[in-house]
Amino acid sequence: MATQHSELIHAMVLREMQEGVIRDGLWAQALVEATYDKEKAKAIYIRLRAANMQEDTKKLLVKQIQQALKSDEVKRKDFISASGLKKPR
Numbered sequence: 001m002a003t004q005h006s007e008l009i010h011a012m013v014l015r016e017m018q019e020g021v022i023r024d025g026l027w028a029q030a031l032v033e034a035t036y037d038k039e040k041a042k043a044i045y046i047r048l049r050a051a052n053m054q055e056d057t058k059k060l061l062v063k064q065i066q067q068a069l070k071s072d073e074v075k076r077k078d079f080i081s082a083s084g085l086k087k088p089r
Contacts, residue, residue: 006050009057013049017042023049 016022026048027041034040 006054009050009053010046012053013046016049017046023052026052 022045027045030041030045030048031038033044
């Protein structure tokens with residue numbers, strides 16, 4: 001059963017193809033896997049490009065999480081350094 005995320009990615013790939021956006025390297029790989037049958041190559045290209053998009057999405061999420069953790073660490077350091085301040089009288 002395809003997940004909603006997977007369906008969205010496949011729809012994005014299809015939209016790219018309809019707009020004429022094809023990644024040459026992936027298309028070449030798809031053609032080779034399909035023994036140069038263009039119809040089979042289209043299906044293979046969709047699978048390859050969807051996997052590529054999923055990997056890009058994972059990398060982006062990891063990067064965003066790492067940045068958020070780093071930002072949180074800085075905020076904690078600021079809080080700790082400010083906690084030693086005395087209240088003004």
